[in-house]
Amino acid sequence: MTPDEHRTMRESLGDYAIGRLPDGEAAAVRAHLDGCAACRAELAKVSSVLPALGGVDPKHLDRTPVPPADLGERIVAAARAERRPAPRRRLPTSVAAAAAAVAIVVGGVAGYAVGDYDGIPREPVAVQASAPEIRASAVAIPHTWGMEIVLDADGFRPGATYRVVVEATDGREVDAGAFIGTGAAPMVCNLNSSVLRPDASGFKVLDTAGSTVLRGDLTPA
Numbered sequence: 001m002t003p004d005e006h007r008t009m010r011e012s013l014g015d016y017a018i019g020r021l022p023d024g025e026a027a028a029v030r031a032h033l034d035g036c037a038a039c040r041a042e043l044a045k046v047s048s049v050l051p052a053l054g055g056v057d058p059k060h061l062d063r064t065p066v067p068p069a070d071l072g073e074r075i076v077a078a079a080r081a082e083r084r085p086a087p088r089r090r091l092p093t094s095v096a097a098a099a100a101a102v103a104i105v106v107g108g109v110a111g112y113a114v115g116d117y118d119g120i121p122r123e124p125v126a127v128q129a130s131a132p133e134i135r136a137s138a139v140a141i142p143h144t145w146g147m148e149i150v151l152d153a154d155g156f157r158p159g160a161t162y163r164v165v166v167e168a169t170d171g172r173e174v175d176a177g178a179f180i181g182t183g184a185a186p187m188v189c190n191l192n193s194s195v196l197r198p199d200a201s202g203f204k205v206l207d208t209a210g211s212t213v214l215r216g217d218l219t220p221a
């Protein structure tokens, strides 16, 4: 892959994370993610920012350009003004992420965390939190390149960074990305790991000290 192709791939991740890519392009992105740990990490970062944009101080969104304060209003106004479907335009990642966060706020993507995703059924995962303030549910989505976990939660310490690892049946713990806690504000995180669903036995959410604050158990597939 040339640096140019790689950059194009990066630009698609925002749309990919919010499910806006047409099937063909989404398949190409998935195929690339399969072989590229850097882009998987980037996708995890993009995904973790989606919910954070809704409720976290922009100062915590390191290295992510902060969208203008009135962007949400402008997007909603533009959406109201323009009822007919427009050709899909590739947005910079941060704008696509902000648009997704706004859509969640206005209820435009109700059902974002439930049902099928690309026609792949979601498997509920039993989760257990170590602290009473953390309320969470999770689903696992088996992909050809690995397993995605969609974590729907609140109660994680606002602004704190959490790391997620998938536990493999052979004892490995494989990085699945990170997210920023949003306190009482609900968040939805898409976490991706290269562990295939049949090889996964669970996942853990770790705080910065490395302590497990949430675990999910995956029964053998």
Ligand SMILES: [Zn+2]
Binding pocket: 006, 009, 032, 036, 038, 039, 040
């Ligand atoms: Zn890549």
